[in-house]
Amino acid sequence: MYRDDFLQAKLNERKAQDAFRVLRLQEGKADFCSNDYLGITHRQLLKENGLSTGSTGSRLLAGNWPIMETVEKEIAAFHQAEAALLFNSGYDANLGLLSSVPQKGDTIIYDQLSHASIRDGIRLSFAQAFSFAHNDLADLEKKIQAATGNIFIVTESVFSMDGDICPLKELVAIAKQYHAHLIIDEAHATGVIGAQGEGLVQATQTQEAIFARVHTFGKAVGCHGAVVLGSNQLRDYLINFARSLIYSTALSPAAVGAIQQAYQLFPSMHTERTVLQQWIKQLTSAKLKYPLMPSTTAIQPLLVPGNQEARALAKQLQKAGLDVRPILYPTVPKGGERLRIVLHAFNTQAEINQLIQVLS
Structure with missing residues (x-):
């Protein structure tokens, strides 16, 4: 095995800060973290088009189709x-x-x-x-x-x-x-x-x-x-x-x-944009334990200062079947740790209600 122990010191720093990143699967939970705002990916609305899956090169060479x-x-x-x-x-x-x-x-x-x-x-x-x-x-x-x-x-x-x-x-x-x-x-x-x-x-x-x-x-x-x-x-x-x-x-x-x-x-996805605005209005008007940052978009950050605190609340939501991810220091400044709640047109009324209930 290759000796790359010199990497471990920086990894240990991240772990000590409770900021160590890992890759995770969605595991079938209600999506409140992806950027698929309109649900084009969730609903698989884009179909196979039969075109080549390789471009064969840079556009300045063979790759300009x-x-x-x-x-x-x-x-x-x-x-x-x-x-x-x-x-x-x-x-x-x-x-x-x-x-x-x-x-x-x-x-x-x-x-x-x-x-x-x-x-x-x-x-x-x-x-x-x-x-x-x-x-x-x-x-x-x-x-x-x-x-x-x-x-x-x-x-x-x-x-x-x-x-x-x-x-x-x-x-x-x-x-x-x-x-x-x-x-x-x-x-x-x-x-x-x-x-x-x-x-x-x-x-x-x-x-x-x-x-x-x-x-x-x-x-x-x-x-x-x-x-x-x-x-x-x-x-x-x-x-x-x-x-x-x-x-x-x-x-x-x-x-x-x-x-x-x-x-x-x-x-032409006007209905989806209307539904998205409906969910934004419902969440921003709810009384929650932690404050939402000012936002009129689908990205609704909930301020939960401290990496440990943000992780703990995210785990609570995960246990409830809601996929909300924490954004931790050093991605955001210390004291600005948060849950990045992302709303989607495909979220259901029941999911929105459950989200608000857990956060209240």
């Missing part, structure tokens, strides 16, 4: 963008976009609660970068005033751990004032926010003011992959400089076919 360019045009049209470029995942999209576009001498200013993929893309950039306090417009302006070069403001429309929404119209106004470029990650808004699930940018009719949007497909859209929306010039730039695109085997035609099916399906 006709269906890819067709679907990119369809997605761009739906999202009212000039152009679209598919990536293998939201992580790859953020990594490719943020590592390649901002240059040395430029400045990236990002919300401090931005996803790890945004942070990692920024780490790979040669631009200087500063975070601003979460959704704090005054702090953002303060950071902008010290910026140099091209300025990029990066945030999420719906935040994955807090469930709250960015003040997009105000961000657009600030970006215009300082000639900054807005990049919006719509991962948790796609399929859910807007009359057709088009996302927060189009719901607020700000698409003309956004430099780049990232939509991902592994959540409400029910499949896999992501897309960057922007100008034709941005698409050309990413094809030439985004390493996560250039040096990755492309999505398979079967995967892209599933994306195409999903985009034909989720815009």
